[in-house]
Amino acid sequence: MSAENAYIREVHLMGCKMDITVVASDQSEADRYIDMAVGEISRIEKLISSWDSNSQTSLINDNAGIEPVKVDEELFNLIHRAVKISGLTRGAFDISYASMDKIWKYDGSMTKLPDSKLIEQSISKVGYGGIMLNYASHTVFLKLKGMKIGFGAIGKGYAADKAKALLKSKGVKSGIINASGDLYAWGKQPDGSDWKVGITNPLNPKKIFSWLPVDNQAVVTSGDYEKYVMFDGVRYSHIIDPRTGYPSTGVLSTTVFAQSAELADALATSLFVMGVEVGLDFINQIDGLECIIVDKNNKLHTSTNIRLNPIENEN
Numbered sequence: 286m287s288a289e290n291a292y293i294r295e296v297h298l299m300g301c302k303m304d305i306t307v308v309a310s311d312q313s314e315a316d317r318y319i320d321m322a323v324g325e326i327s328r329i330e331k332l333i334s335s336w337d338s339n340s341q342t343s344l345i346n347d348n349a350g351i352e353p354v355k356v357d358e359e360l361f362n363l364i365h366r367a368v369k370i371s372g373l374t375r376g377a378f379d380i381s382y383a384s385m386d387k388i389w390k391y392d393g394s395m396t397k398l399p400d401s402k403l404i405e406q407s408i409s410k411v412g413y414g415g416i417m418l419n420y421a422s423h424t425v426f427l428k429l430k431g432m433k434i435g436f437g438a439i440g441k442g443y444a445a446d447k448a449k450a451l452l453k454s455k456g457v458k459s460g461i462i463n464a465s466g467d468l469y470a471w472g473k474q475p476d477g478s479d480w481k482v483g484i485t486n487p488l489n490p491k492k493i494f495s496w497l498p499v500d501n502q503a504v505v506t507s508g509d510y511e512k513y514v515m516f517d518g519v520r521y522s523h524i525i526d527p528r529t530g531y532p533s534t535g536v537l538s539t540t541v542f543a544q545s546a547e548l549a550d551a552l553a554t555s556l557f558v559m560g561v562e563v564g565l566d567f568i569n570q571i572d573g574l575e576c577i578i579v580d581k582n583n584k585l586h587t588s589t590n591i592r593l594n595p596i597e598n599e600n
């Protein structure tokens with residue numbers, strides 16, 4: 286009988302680095318499984334990408350204000366769930382945020398705060414109420430010309446869930462799909478212990494300040510340490526409040542623990558918009574959800590059932 290080991294591969298998909306780990310009896314078995322996960326994530330990327338002008342998502346956007354577009358059941362259902370999360374978060378999360386990405390750019394090209402008139406104009410095309418879903422014909426219609434949807438805040442979580450589900454269905458007993466900090470871990474490590482995730486310090490992402498066990502669970506971190514802009518001493522994150530058109534400013538990083546990576550992903554983004562107080566209150570009211578929020582002063586806030594064991598404090 287051969288012993289089982291954990292095999293890990295780094296891949297680049299959906300515009301980010303992903304680490305796929307599977308427990309298998311040898312390298313070739315592991316490679317077979319990891320290839321399946323890569324295939325699944327690539328498939329999803331084709332469906333939800335806004336960059337790919339041939340994706341069904343682009344077709345929906347191109348036909349905004351013109352006509353409904355028939356899409357695969359999978360994409361239809363994802364949009365349906367995204368709209369439900371918008372309701373749950375009172376609009377903090379909104380896939381129709383996407384028309385604002387013309388105004389707020391995080392590629393270094395912004396030199397000053399955008400004009401307030403432009404910001405006002407941009408939010409006129411935002412609002413999940415304008416995403417019309419026809420359940421009988423599986424069509425999606427964006428009510429207004431110029432309206433756009435984008436899955437930047439939920440897609441990686443969805444992909445992690447789907448890749449995990451596929452591997453589990455193929456008999457992989459244990460593994461981790463880690464899409465740049467959006468992860469789902471199932472099963473145990475080969476030595477029988479729980480998988481562990483390191484919670485990083487947002488001001489110093491190379492430092493882990495606490496390790497937490499994950500047991501068949503999703504853990505998703507949204508951080509602004511790579512994508513933010515500074516004007517007049519204010520740090521504007523890459524997560525925008527769809528109701529005001531302005532990026533959130535009070536939070537450096539959010540981590541959400543949930544049963545699904547898709548939900549955790551969407552909520553990690555929502556917590557940025559909600560801020561510390563409203564965010565904690567929101568998470569504490571829902572069973573099965575926990576969170577860690579780091580505010581702009583680098584202070585940690587945790588939901589009621591999180592126990593952190595700081596391993597070092599080197600700020």
Ligand code: ADP
Binds near residue numbers: 377379380435524554
């Ligand atoms: P990351 O893991 O890259 O930090 P997040 O899950 O935090 O990503 O999502 C951030 C991305 O979501 C942004 O880059 C943007 O594409 C999109 N986005 C920004 N604000 C919102 C919002 N309020 N609701 C939904 N999506 C948003």
Ligand code: MG
Binds near residue numbers: 437438507549551553
């Ligand atoms: Mg997210």
